[in-house]
Amino acid sequence: MKPFSALNYLKKNKNRTIIATLMIFISMSIIVIGNYVASVVGTFEKDATYSDNLVVINMQTTDENYKDFKSVLSDVKKDKNLSYVTSSPRGFSSLKRNTLLNITVGDASYAFKNRYDMKKVFDHLGIEADLSDVKNGSIVISENLAKLKGIKKGDVIDKSLDDNLEEEHSVDAIIKDDCYFAFYVYDNGDTGRIFVYSEKYEGKELYDYVANLVGDRDVLISSSIRESIKRNFNVFYYIFYGVVILVAIVLAITTGSVLTGHYLKRRYEFGIYNALGLGKKAIKKKVAGEILIMDGIAFIAGCVCVLMFTFLANELVYKQQGMYLGYISKTGILGFILCNALIVLPNIYFKGRKMSRVDVTQF
Amino acid sequence: MFKIDNVSMIYDLNSDEKSIALNGFSLELPDKGFVGIIGPSGSGKSTLMYIMSTLKTPTEGKVFYNGQDITVLSEKEKEKLRRNEFGFVFQKHYLVPYMNTIENVCVAGNGNYKELVAKGGKYLNSFGIKDKEFKKKPSKLSGGQCQRVAIARAMINEPKVIFADEPTASLDHENAFKVMNILKEYANEKLIVVVTHDRTILEDADMIVKIWDGKLSEVRKMDKESRVEDEAI
Numbered sequence: 001m002k003p004f005s006a007l008n009y010l011k012k013n014k015n016r017t018i019i020a021t022l023m024i025f026i027s028m029s030i031i032v033i034g035n036y037v038a039s040v041v042g043t044f045e046k047d048a049t050y051s052d053n054l055v056v057i058n059m060q061t062t063d064e065n066y067k068d069f070k071s072v073l074s075d076v077k078k079d080k081n082l083s084y085v086t087s088s089p090r091g092f093s094s095l096k097r098n099t100l101l102n103i104t105v106g107d108a109s110y111a112f113k114n115r116y117d118m119k120k121v122f123d124h125l126g127i128e129a130d131l132s133d134v135k136n137g138s139i140v141i142s143e144n145l146a147k148l149k150g151i152k153k154g155d156v157i158d159k160s161l162d163d164n165l166e167e168e169h170s171v172d173a174i175i176k177d178d179c180y181f182a183f184y185v186y187d188n189g190d191t192g193r194i195f196v197y198s199e200k201y202e203g204k205e206l207y208d209y210v211a212n213l214v215g216d217r218d219v220l221i222s223s224s225i226r227e228s229i230k231r232n233f234n235v236f237y238y239i240f241y242g243v244v245i246l247v248a249i250v251l252a253i254t255t256g257s258v259l260t261g262h263y264l265k266r267r268y269e270f271g272i273y274n275a276l277g278l279g280k281k282a283i284k285k286k287v288a289g290e291i292l293i294m295d296g297i298a299f300i301a302g303c304v305c306v307l308m309f310t311f312l313a314n315e316l317v318y319k320q321q322g323m324y325l326g327y328i329s330k331t332g333i334l335g336f337i338l339c340n341a342l343i344v345l346p347n348i349y350f351k352g353r354k355m356s357r358v359d360v361t362q363f
Numbered sequence: 364m365f366k367i368d369n370v371s372m373i374y375d376l377n378s379d380e381k382s383i384a385l386n387g388f389s390l391e392l393p394d395k396g397f398v399g400i401i402g403p404s405g406s407g408k409s410t411l412m413y414i415m416s417t418l419k420t421p422t423e424g425k426v427f428y429n430g431q432d433i434t435v436l437s438e439k440e441k442e443k444l445r446r447n448e449f450g451f452v453f454q455k456h457y458l459v460p461y462m463n464t465i466e467n468v469c470v471a472g473n474g475n476y477k478e479l480v481a482k483g484g485k486y487l488n489s490f491g492i493k494d495k496e497f498k499k500k501p502s503k504l505s506g507g508q509c510q511r512v513a514i515a516r517a518m519i520n521e522p523k524v525i526f527a528d529e530p531t532a533s534l535d536h537e538n539a540f541k542v543m544n545i546l547k548e549y550a551n552e553k554l555i556v557v558v559t560h561d562r563t564i565l566e567d568a569d570m571i572v573k574i575w576d577g578k579l580s581e582v583r584k585m586d587k588e589s590r591v592e593d594e595a596i
Contacts, residue, residue: 002476003459003462003466003467003469003470004470004471008462008466009461012461012462013461268457269457269459269460271457272451272453272457272459273470273471275416275418275445275451275453276445276446276451276470276471276516277441277442277443277444277445277446277447277449277471278442278446278470278471279439279442279446280438280442359418360418360451360453360457361409361413361418361419363453363455363457
């Protein structure tokens with residue numbers, strides 16, 4: 001190994017390297033925080049996907065004789081591009097759940113008139129379920145939500161379990177799906193809602209197609225919940241990136257002062273490099289190399305720790321509660337890159353510049 | 364080799380407390396030999412060495428090295444010159460504390476590292492430093508050994524000029540003698556410029572330049588055979 005190489009310094013100054021590496025290592029916690037934020041938002045992904053594939057047309061309370069609603073239903077029936085099921089106008093709430101960040105949230109819910117309608121929609125959404133026991137008054141939930149709420153198939157649940165429940169419902173099917181929706185079966189003979197879906201369209205295309213079909217008739221078309229999820233959870237991202245910047249500033253200052261201490265002790269070394277003509281560029285490269293190698297070590301060690309932490313947290317805690325912490329997320333990676341760049345880049349620039357200017361004649 | 368033409372160096376030029384280190388200094392040095400620059404503390408002798416070795420740029424005047432004015436070179440060209448043509452020995456050895464002896468010698472060496480190690484080893488052996496000491500760090504060596512390692516470091520690229528600033532100031536008499544012998548031997552082929560205020564170490568100098576108050580006070584060239592002063596200015 002060449003004596004001037006960055007690795008040579010780090011190898012021969014292990015204690016200093018470990019201290020500086022530890023400071024940078026802390027920034028890896030940003031990945032975990034990012035994963036938490038992304039995991040919370042991610043639990044709504046299935047819900048959003050369902051609502052992308054279904055447009056719900058509701059009658060308006062002002063439409064006293066259901067005139068507009070009935071005419072829309074008639075047009076939906078006639079349209080060869082669309083499939084549909086109808087249901088009661090009565091709305092049901094989903095069950096409340098706690099997220100990984102211990103925030104109580106509620107998801108959306110769908111209520112169908114019978115298990116056959118439910119099956120049609122499930123088939124369209126790709127949900128596999130045994131609905132043979134489902135009857136009027138049933139609730140169908142996912143395995144995750146069941147674990148989270150501590151309920152199992154056959155249980156009868158009511159207000160004592162969740163404030164959102166207005167009456168008793170029997171849990172007659174549990175689906176293996178990542179969603180937190182509640183699917184109800186309820187029929188009182190009324191029709192006031194249409195679930196419209198299509199093999200041809202989905203997402204905004206489907207919504208626009210249905211909206212065009214409805215025209216200016218007085219019904220309410222529910223749009224995808226994706227936008228409202230984004231709207232409601234953007235605040236998490238703002239907080240997260242705020243935290244990232246704060247953590248980065250604190251770490252940049254502490255790491256910077258640790259590194260400053262290291263480089264101040266080495267002023268003679270860099271002064272003599274300058275005198276011997278090793279060159280400013282080579283000195284800057286050496287400083288950058290030293291910091292980047294420490295950063296790399298911190299990153300690798302951090303990745304191992306993040307993976308281990310996530311694995312243990314999922315296996316020992318979250319999976320049993322019906323929750324899941326992602327191993328990697330765009331949010332976590334972006335946050336880490338931002339934090340790491342704020343810590344490492346100024347240090348590379350300023351320390352490199354300072355050390356390349358050390359003048360041996362001043363000693 | 365060196366022609367110093369009317370060089371002045373003023374520190375803190377724009378402040379009220381400016382100090383004149385060199386004042387219209389002119390001098391010519393030979394291609395090889397042992398040149399001693401002597402003068403009291405603060406006379407400007409170190410400044411002269413720094414200017415000649417491109418570590419400092421004069422406020423006024425020119426320094427020609429092999430016919431080229433080195434005061435106008437870019438920083439990169441100066442670095443190249445210091446790396447390939449000049450060597451440095453300072454009052455303190457300035458060895459890198461975490462590097463061992465041989466690494467310190469080879470740290471700024473040009474070319475293949477294995478060849479540098481072999482060459483550095485030969486220098487060290489010839490300076491009385493044994494192989495078993497090559498893996499030792501400077502903290503495990505004596506002051507005299509450290510200074511000899513520093514000389515080997517200065518010689519690793521076989522520079523045409525070695526600048527030595529008070530190279531024996533922190534050494535005892537015996538070690539000072541050893542260090543000066545190494546430098547004198549190198550002066551048979553190349554140029555050694557030694558800055559000192561200790562006249563005793565310049566006994567065998569081929570040329571002695573006296574500086575007083577930033578000005579050239581006296582130049583004495585010695586005849587090698589007879590050791591007789593053959594010129595005085």
